[in-house]
Amino acid sequence: MxxxxxxxxxxxxxxxxxxxxxxxxxxxxxxxxxxxxxxxxxxxxxxxxxxxxxxxxxxxxxxxxxxxxxxxxxxxxxxxxxxxxxxxxxxxxxxxxxxxxxxxxxxxxxxxxxxxxxxxxxxxxxxxxxxxxxxxxxxxxxxxxxxxxxxxxxxxxxxxxxxxxxxxxxxxxxxxxxxxxxxxxxxxxxxxxxxxxxxxxxxxxxxxxxxxxxxxxxxxxxxxxxxxxxxxxxxxxxxxxxxxxxxxxxxxxxEKAAKAEKSVKATASPAPAGTRAALNCQSDVYRIHVPGKPLNWSAPLLANDGIRLRTSNFTSAHLDNWRLCNVTERNGVLEATLWNWGNGGCATIPAGIANQEQAYLTTATCGEDDLQRFYIYRDVPGGSRIGLQNKYTGSMLGHDRYADGELICQYSSGRQDGTGTYDLVKV
Incomplete structure (x- = not known):
């Protein structure tokens, strides 16, 4: 009943x-x-x-x-x-x-x-x-x-x-x-x-x-x-x-239902290897700054590293330059892929740790993958402040402390001290 x-x-x-x-x-x-x-x-x-x-x-x-x-x-x-x-x-x-x-x-x-x-x-x-x-x-x-x-x-x-x-x-x-x-x-x-x-x-x-x-x-x-x-x-x-x-x-x-579920998991086809997606990127180039401070998001030099807070002097190879690609908007919220000019990769949460609190953000070969899609919440027109949320995990992006080399990570509720708010500044 x-x-x-x-x-x-x-x-x-x-x-x-x-x-x-x-x-x-x-x-x-x-x-x-x-x-x-x-x-x-x-x-x-x-x-x-x-x-x-x-x-x-x-x-x-x-x-x-x-x-x-x-x-x-x-x-x-x-x-x-x-x-x-x-x-x-x-x-x-x-x-x-x-x-x-x-x-x-x-x-x-x-x-x-x-x-x-x-x-x-x-x-x-x-x-x-x-x-x-x-x-x-x-x-x-x-x-x-x-x-x-x-x-x-x-x-x-x-x-x-x-x-x-x-x-x-x-x-x-x-x-x-x-x-x-x-x-x-x-x-x-x-x-x-x-x-x-x-x-x-x-x-x-x-x-x-x-x-x-x-x-x-x-x-x-x-x-x-x-x-x-x-x-x-x-x-x-x-x-x-x-x-x-x-x-x-x-x-x-x-027991029958459990066996059936186990069988489906065992026989399911593995996900295809990532292939580079054809991106429709906007012409504007941005830096993602910590508001009022010199550090901003920088893509990794090494494949097994993450996106970190760096100064622009460190990232002269355009590793701190980002474009918004395949952009859509729904109810005032942008959805986009973040493409890095310096290494040609797209921002993503690694699939193997996507279910973990404070999993780090990195870049990978661009593909059709919700782990590479982000919702962007914006300040009123004229303001450059934003918040970013991974589409697949639902977690917000932020950093644990303000320091050179600090990793950008996902936090399920965001950073409640406000450190998950960034400036999207056109270069």
Whole structure:
């Protein structure tokens, strides 16, 4: 059963969410909030909101907002267990894995960087749930449950949680033309979107077919796996483990899906080697400066190096000269490839480290590749300030400290001290 639930304009402290999760007992979670399958749309509040004013220092920053959510009770481990007269009391039951849930946000399965943490924090605040906000995973192997059985009967012994999934977008500072023709800097919805997965605190327990439990709860999900009414559920059995047709089918389906996914990955054709793309470059040549300071972006001399902050004296071979190529514009945001005059390469995030926070920016043979495409957020007309975002990873570009030779890297939320804002200066 699914019902629509609007995501409120709520904003909670991530620290408070984590603390609350640690304090919440599984029994309290079950009784206070019976888990039901829920779907939600629209947005949750972030630190900023679309249409709110921003400044040039915000051009290199990024904030998430939640677009959709879905909450589904999920059984992670299960075992059918028969308790006969005289065998009641404490039992240690080894359950079998039904589902494994891993926390992820977009490309990032390790929850590196503040954007992923802020996204999951917003999810928890919007739903009023205590969700995992750092990387974790439910167990993928058999697990034990210790339980005291006071009555004979056929039980489903389980571990479970609420699996929370959905999609997010991001907010960026950019120029916006107002109704009177003037320009202002405001937070706008960016082009990048992604999906997330997380889950609530795990609970464990045991349930019989005749027990009355809340519809849509984790316990009800476990009861459904008992296959009540079947010969297995109604027949007399010795105490201990009893197979369930529904459990066997669920496990078989999960294993089949996992094997199919593994097979697709194993047989997928490798990506073709990069070939030089024919670029349509604008005639203007630019330097990308740190505002008010002499250092600017310089392409590497060596293939295995990255783009670094250098002075123009160091880059006399045009390594600090860039052209915008294959430029498009949508809702006031430019999308372009950055071609370097000095080495003929295009700015890119290396594919092997693209999912990592603070992966460095370098140049490579120009090709049709979203890792070489960048969104450019601009100051109002007359201003040269910009922020840059990689199209594939969604991360903003910036530097950790102002120093000669400092690498330009990607930061999922940008540099919140404003150091991800640059000057695009025509040479």
């Amino acid at each position: 699914r019902r629509k639930r609007p995501v409120g304009r709520l904003r909670g402290s991530i620290t408070a969410i984590v603390s609350a999760a640690a304090a919440l007992t599984t029994v309290g979670l079950t009784t206070a909030q019976p888990a039901t399958a829920e779907a939600a749309t629209t947005t949750a509040a972030s630190a900023v909101s679309a249409g709110q004013a921003c400044t040039a220092a915000d051009l290199g920053k990024r904030h998430p907002f939640i677009k959709t959510t879905e909450v589904v009770p999920t059984i992670t481990h299960f075992k059918g267990w028969y308790v006969t007269q005289g065998t009641t009391g404490s039992h240690t039951v080894t359950t079998s894995t039904q589902t494994t849930i891993s926390v992820s946000v977009g490309l990032n399965a390790n929850i590196q960087g503040s954007f992923a943490v802020e996204t999951l924090g917003d999810v928890g605040a919007a739903l009023g749930l205590n969700v995992q906000v750092d990387y974790s995973s439910t167990s993928s192997v058999s697990d034990t449950v210790n339980w005291s059985f006071y009555q004979p009967g056929y039980y489903g012994v389980y571990k479970g949680t609420k699996k929370v999934t959905g999609t997010y977008g991001s907010l960026h500072c950019n120029r916006v033309q107002q109704g009177d023709g003037s320009w202002a800097l405001k937070w706008i919805e960016g082009a990048d979107t992604g999906s997330y997965t997380t889950y609530t605190a795990l609970e464990e327990g045991a349930v019989r077919c005749e027990d009355k439990v809340p519809a849509g709860s984790i316990m009800r999900k476990a009861q459904d796996l008992l296959d009540c009414g079947s010969a297995t559920a109604t027949a007399e059995h010795p105490a201990g483990s009893v197979p369930s047709a529904k459990v066997d089918k669920a496990r078989h389906d999960a």
